[in-house]
Amino acid sequence: MIKINISEDALKWFKDEVELGEGSKVRFFSQIYGTSKIRENFSLAFTIDPDDEEAASSVTVEGITFYVNESDLWFFDGHDLFVLYDEKLDEVTYDYKK
Numbered sequence: 001m002i003k004i005n006i007s008e009d010a011l012k013w014f015k016d017e018v019e020l021g022e023g024s025k026v027r028f029f030s031q032i033y034g035t036s037k038i039r040e041n042f043s044l045a046f047t048i049d050p051d052d053e054e055a056a057s058s059v060t061v062e063g064i065t066f067y068v069n070e071s072d073l074w075f076f077d078g079h080d081l082f083v084l085y086d087e088k089l090d091e092v093t094y095d096y097k098k
Helices: 008-017 070-076
Strands: 004-006 025-031 043-048 055-061 064-069 080-086 091-097
Touching: 004 008, 004 055, 004 064, 008 064, 008 080, 008 091, 025 070, 055 070, 064 070
Parallel strands: 004 080, 025 064
Antiparallel strands: 025 043, 055 064, 080 091
């Protein structure tokens, strides 16, 4: 299982830009597009998805649940997920640490 960490700035971005509030659910998933620090030819994306029944790992911050399903755990290869905010790009970014 991985640990999901959401920075305060990333949480604010999700609330302001994606207009999420208490009870919202965000699923992180792998996609065959781009490259990440831990997977060549694969990157991480998110979707607003109320169905977290298959969640293998989750964290709830200020009433918003962020999760990863079992089928996407392979992407992390034992790394924890850190969701950060990039002020220059005005978007969330991802970091991974073992």
